[in-house]
Amino acid sequence: MAVEATSAGAILFRDTRGRREYLLLKSRPGDWEFPKGGVEGDEELQQTAIREVTEEAGIEQFRLLDGFRKDYDYVFEANGKTIHKTVHLFIAKSFEASAELSNEHRDLQWRDYDQAINTVTQDGPREILEDAHEFLDEREEEDENEE
Numbered sequence: 001m002a003v004e005a006t007s008a009g010a011i012l013f014r015d016t017r018g019r020r021e022y023l024l025l026k027s028r029p030g031d032w033e034f035p036k037g038g039v040e041g042d043e044e045l046q047q048t049a050i051r052e053v054t055e056e057a058g059i060e061q062f063r064l065l066d067g068f069r070k071d072y073d074y075v076f077e078a079n080g081k082t083i084h085k086t087v088h089l090f091i092a093k094s095f096e097a098s099a100e101l102s103n104e105h106r107d108l109q110w111r112d113y114d115q116a117i118n119t120v121t122q123d124g125p126r127e128i129l130e131d132a133h134e135f136l137d138e139r140e141e142e143d144e145n146e147e
Helices: 045-057 113-119 123-146
Strands: 003-016 019-027 036-038 062-064 070-078 081-094 105-112
Touching: 003 045, 003 062, 003 123, 019 045, 019 113, 019 123, 036 045, 045 062, 045 081, 070 123, 081 123, 105 113, 113 123
Parallel strands: 003 081
Antiparallel strands: 003 019, 003 036, 019 105, 062 081, 070 081
């Protein structure tokens, strides 16, 4: 019987000289991923995502964007137990240019879409990055059409 676990996080992006870049964190085991972590107490998923971005990336000036939430799941072993984890990812726009490495990760990098899609290690988050990128492209087109 698997133990159920829930995490939430965000695909964090910034605009640098008209170019969108995504923040990737390298976990201790070596996977490149997005800021995410376990839901604590009675937190809402968005609250968890906000806390994790601040804790894992040192970024406080950002905003979750409405209308996007995707999830993926995976199974792993820990302490002799099978864990079934569901991860909910939002999109967040960073208003800070730099991020700060936490002790939970070995490295961090801002990557453009093509680099990011080839760097993210797992299929679940990679597919969600594809969806997020399309979502952001569509939002930009809508914004341009309104001007």
